[in-house]
Amino acid sequence: MADILLTTLGTWQILPELLGFTNPDIVDIFRNHPQKEKIRNSRRLFDITPVDEVWVVSTSGQFIEKSLKKVNEWYSRLERTKRPVLKIWQVEGTEDLSSEDECRKMSEAIHTMVHGASQYSEGGKLFLSLTGGRKTMSTDLQKAAAWFGCQAMIHVVDNPSIKGSPVPSKMDVDDFLRPIPAEYGELITPFVVDKFPPNPVLSISKKELPVLAKAMLQEASSDLLSNLENPVQMLLRVNPDLPLTNTLDKRQSDAGYLMCNYTNTMLQGETVTNFLALYSLPEDTIKALKNFKMGCNPEEERKELQLIEQIPKAELHCHLGGVADVFELIRIAKAAEGDIRSFSSSLNNWLNPLKEAVRQKDASKITFLIKSFKDIRQALPGVPAHITTASFILIFKDNPELLDEVIYGDYRQEECFCGIEFDAYERTGDLQGSGLLTHPSCLREACRVIAEKAIADNVIYLELRCSPVNYASDSFPEYAVYETICNTLEEYAEVLTCSIIFIASRHGEMAMVNRHVELACRILEKEAQAGHVEVPLRGFDLAGNEGACSAAIMQKPLMPVMEKCLHFTIHAGENHPPQSIWEAVYLLNAERIGHCLTLKQNLHLMERFLDRNIVLEMCPSSNFQIIGYRDNYIDSTSNLDIYPLQFYLEKGLRVTVNTDNPGISRTIFSKEIHRACRMTPGGLSMWEILSIVRNSFKASFAPRKVRHRILRKAEEECVNFLKQKM
Structure with a gap:
């Protein structure tokens, strides 16, 4: 040489x-x-x-x-x-x-x-x-x-x-x-x-x-x-x-003819199509992309994450109510400091024992005093939930690590934050969501947090899921909540394209579902009159306990938004049999399914996914934490089931990887892709990662012209990145 x-x-x-x-x-x-x-x-x-x-x-x-x-x-x-x-x-x-x-x-x-x-x-x-x-x-x-x-x-x-x-x-x-x-x-x-x-x-x-x-x-x-x-x-x-x-x-x-034949030959051997421009790369480069596996060796994690960070990404399944880690929770809570001062006399007696426990760095005493995070919302009669929640968070502003210990305890160790089931997982997020975001300033700050995290991690398209009715009050009606979310995200429009997806809850009151449906219809009518909208409403989601309410029961209440031709993505098959997925597809016309972990149990239904190009929104970290799967880096998980992502890819299904609740799950966009690699025996290749990324752009609910624009941008950035790195 x-x-x-x-x-x-x-x-x-x-x-x-x-x-x-x-x-x-x-x-x-x-x-x-x-x-x-x-x-x-x-x-x-x-x-x-x-x-x-x-x-x-x-x-x-x-x-x-x-x-x-x-x-x-x-x-x-x-x-x-x-x-x-x-x-x-x-x-x-x-x-x-x-x-x-x-x-x-x-x-x-x-x-x-x-x-x-x-x-x-x-x-x-x-x-x-x-x-x-x-x-x-x-x-x-x-x-x-x-x-x-x-x-x-x-x-x-x-x-x-x-x-x-x-x-x-x-x-x-x-x-x-x-x-x-x-x-x-x-x-x-x-x-x-x-x-x-x-x-x-x-x-x-x-x-x-x-x-x-x-x-x-x-x-x-x-x-x-x-x-x-x-x-x-x-x-x-x-x-x-x-x-x-x-x-x-x-x-x-002869280049055009040769390239056309070559690309067609390569595509015939692919179960999932990659960015088309990648097929014009040298054959040796394509082989290198297919052979370069990530997620197998913990010593390579930092280097692999740095590579993934440079890939443009689209995030399709991210809940506003779960975006913040403890540092960001404190940042969001600070937005309510002005209002907190107005309630200081009511708050002091309740907060003083907690402040003393914080001074002593006694996490167990703090946990004993508050009973549960949800109880904080109703801790003081006459004091709004966001005030008690924000004031509690702010007693940790000089010691965020202690707040992390109070919220997560042993879950701070990855091997312990595995298979804890849905209720325990949900409790780790009880300080965010409707407990905090009913305050306009806190809501704005939470939107800034997720937008800035996305931009820092090279996410160029974000679909944010939210429940505006859950954050509404007499002084902050649901339409104002929606406008606040959209206006805040619009501040980042030059570098981050955003869409909104509404979430209705299976286990909530039907009246709340109806209010979300009515709000969605109202917004769609206004957007139709306005023409172009920078941050549009593009989808509707049904989430929550799959056993609480079937799709058959939800079909009629959701019909008004179906008639408006709004896109549908449904949480299904996370911890319930594939019948839940079948109902989402056949009764609610879902174009995408969130989690979809049990689809592998019904091969006939899987064929329908292939026929109709239905997309899987997989969330490796939260799936690991709630259900429990093998992880190449964690020996104690070796007896758990294999995560089905690789199986779905091999079958040709359109798989995407998403963060779900990045703050709660202690993850971020690039880390989530790497977690998918870790949860795949033998890891995922760079070629597979890029095909998953392309799936996300192709499956977005963005308007057609916007979707094509961001897809072209992502493809161009990927090719430039590979020319430098490979």
Whole structure:
């Protein structure tokens, strides 16, 4: 394996200028450059390390001989143990590139050499230089890079306008054996144009390309090893039929046909379609994406999370009433501080024993004093629930870790927060939701919390589930609640596209369900009149205890929103048999199902999911915490059931991964995808992760034009991300 720098040659000075950039350990000519930090950063960004070999492609004849002599003179004075191998290839019959025939020969030679170098390096890095020789030579190098790829395309620019500075093309050998003086530091500046991946058209045709014989390259190396005093200088004879460039031209003209056939072949072997642009990546890159598994080794977790964080994401199943961790709970509660002061006389007697327990850091005493978090809401007659809840949270503002202990106790250990069942899970969220969000300022702050978390984790589309009627009061009616949520999310519209989904509860009063239905119909009518709405109502959800009320009973109350053609997503099959899922699909026309863990028990119903493209909204963390499944990182879960996500993917179902209640479940969007990897035996590949991400964008309830826009944006970001990382 060898790292190779390939350049054409015009003036001889280009060689020390390039090696000063790639191999500063030989001669650091840019040591005094005003932008030396930027130059170092460029090396790091494009992984430019000292090269093992330099390949020079030049014309033949008398015009280039002077430059070649200078190259030999400079090279001979470099420290022998540090300098790279230098090979010079003169193209026969190209004196001055003054004719079309000469230019075509040089083009064939450059493409041949770049192809040869990419093969000869055997997995090493290939760097190409845009500087040197005629403009046609630079153009040919760019074309060759676009075909065969390179780690970095390097360019060097001169700045002869510096007062009193030498002209770069007049500088002599001695000038390039030491750093350029500080007063002329900016005389020459290297930079990287870009990194080029190989053209995927090369990998989809089975015909071999004509190439410079590898034996010739190896022979050249053998000759050099026996005589290291001078560069290897060879004459390159170009086949007058120009087989390589003609073949590449033919490949280019057939590219559309080849890519279409190749993509179709790949798609036929896929159970779930990925971002279409990914199928145009080089075959080796696609294989790497399919082989790179995440969620198997705890030591790799941080690195894997950093990769997932860079992927654009869509979140389809996130409850506003469960977004906050303890730090964010305190932030939200602070929004009510002004109102809390108005009730200070009523609050003090109740809070003082709690404050003392906080001072003593006695979590068990605090738990004993409050009985349950829901009791806090009715702790003081005449004091609103959000005031007692916020005032309780704020006694922990200087010790959020203690609040975390009070809420979660042993659940702070992942292995303990497993299979605790729904009621226990729900209790960990009793300080949020309607206990806190009935205050307008707290509601606004909660919306800001989830929007900012989403943006920080590269979520570009968010569907937020909420129950405005649950947060309403005489002074804060439900429509005002809805407007507050939408107006707050709209503050982030430039970077985060949002939609709203209403939630009605199976185990609540039917009157509350009816109020949510009436509110939804009212909003839909207003949105229809307004035309464009930045944060629209796009869906309706039925959540809560699946055994409390069947879909058959809920069908009639929900009919008014069905008649408005609002999208439906239903919580079903979380901890109940697949009959609950069947009812959601057939009686409530659900397009998406939340959790859907028991679908695997009814294969006929699964077939219907495939036929109708019904989407699964899986929530690994909350599923692990409520039901309990195996986790590759937690040995104590090895006897639990396997999470069905991989099974659903293999069957071709449209699986999405979501946070559910990110604050309660102690998760975040990227972490949730990684949790899905951890809960899959053998982990998930990057290819599978990307297909899951695409499913989320495709399955969104966003208006069609918006959905297409965010899907294109996500696809573009994914391709750019992969070009940098793979």
